[in-house]
Amino acid sequence: MSDTTREQRIHNLDVTLWVGKRGIDAVTEELNDQLDTQEFVKIKFHRAARAGADTEELTAELADRTNAAVVETRGHTAVIER
16 A cells, blocks of 8 residues: 555544543553554544643553554544554
8 A cells, every 4th residue: 555545544534532531541442442443543632631641642652552553643633553
């Protein structure tokens, strides 16, 4: 697959995982399940989830917990793949 096609697929993804005030602990298992069936997962971090941390830190922690890789972070949204 060409890089352009990959970038387009990532850009066109819908958010399927929202991280809220309960933090990343509450969504780790769901992310793992989604990564079992999808190549990419787009995640949105609500303000309450980011208290004291930035999106990049939270995304890196989620990727580490699910043996996945961070594709990109933009604003308060991230994409992870496995």
